[in-house]
Amino acid sequence: MRLLLMSDTHLPKRAKRLPEPLLAELPRADVVFHAGDWVDAATLDLLESRSRRLVAVHGNNDGPELRARLPEVAYAELDGLRFGVVHETGPAQGREARCAARFPDLDVLVFGHSHIPWDTTAPTGLRLLNPGSPTDRRRQPHCTYLTAHLTGGTLTEVTLHRLPQR
Template sequence: MRLLLTSDTHLPLRAKRLPDQLLAELQRADVVLHAGDWVDEATLDLLESRSRRLIGVYGNNDGPGLRARLPEVARADLGGLRFGVVHETGPAQGREARCAARFPDLDVLVYGHSHIPWDTTAPGGLRLLNPGSPTDRRRQPHCTYLTATVDDGALTEVTLHRLPPR
C-alpha cells in the first residue's frame, strides 16, 4: 500500500496551487494523509476528488467550513498498522514522549504545523512523521512531502521528497 503524506498546504495564501509533482503522486497513492492547515476548502475538494482514499484533519489556520468537514484527530488501520493524523503536537522538546503518552494505541502518527520534516521513533515504538509543507518551506531549504509503503504490517520506503524552488 503506497501512502502520500502532506500537510500545511496553506492555499492560496502561500501558493496559488499544489505543485505538479505532488499532484502526480496522488495518482500513485492508495491513501493520502493530510495533517491540516489546508486553509481553503477547494484544496480539500481537489484531494477528495483525486484520491482513492483521503484521511485528513483540520489545523489551526483552518476555518469553520473545514472544521465542519474534518476531525481534529483521525485514526485508520492501514495494512495492519494503526495510523493517527493530527495537526499540532506541541514543542519539539519532549515530543516523542508526549505523543507516545497521548497516542498509546498507534503505530504511526502523522502531524504537521511546524513545516519541518521529521521522522523519528518514540520510546515504545511510535513512529512520528511530519511531511513538512509542499508550498511553504519557511526556514527549511526546500518545500517537502513524504511517501511511504505499508507492506505486511511494516512501514517501509519512507521517502522525503524535496520540491524544486517555485
C-alpha cells in the same frame, strides 16, 4: 500499499496551487494523509476527488467550513498498522514521549504545523512523521512531502521529497 503524506498546504495564501510533482503522486497513492492547515476548501475538494482514500484533519489556520468537514484527530488502520493524524504536537523537545502518552494505541502518528520534516520513533515504538509543507518552506531549505510503502504490516521506504524552488 503506497502512502502519500502532506501538511500545511496553506492555499491560496502561500501558493496558488499544489506543486505538479505532488499532484502527480496522487493517482499512485492508495492512501493520502493531510495533517491540516489547508486554509481553503477547494484543496480538500481536489484531494477528495483525486484520492482513493483520504485521511485528514483540520489545522489551526482552518476556518469554520473546514472544521465542519474535518476532525481534529483522524484514525485509520491499514494492513494491521494503526495510524493517527493530528495537526499540532507541541514543541520538538519531548515530542516523542508526549505523543506516545497521548496516543498509546497507535503505531504511526502523522502530524504537521511546524513545516519542519520529522521522522523519529518513540521508545514505545510509535513512529512520528511530519512531511513538512509542499508550498511554504518557511525556514527550511525546500518545500517537502513524504511517500511511504506499507507491506505486510511494515512501513518501509519512507522518503522525503524535496520540491523545486519556485
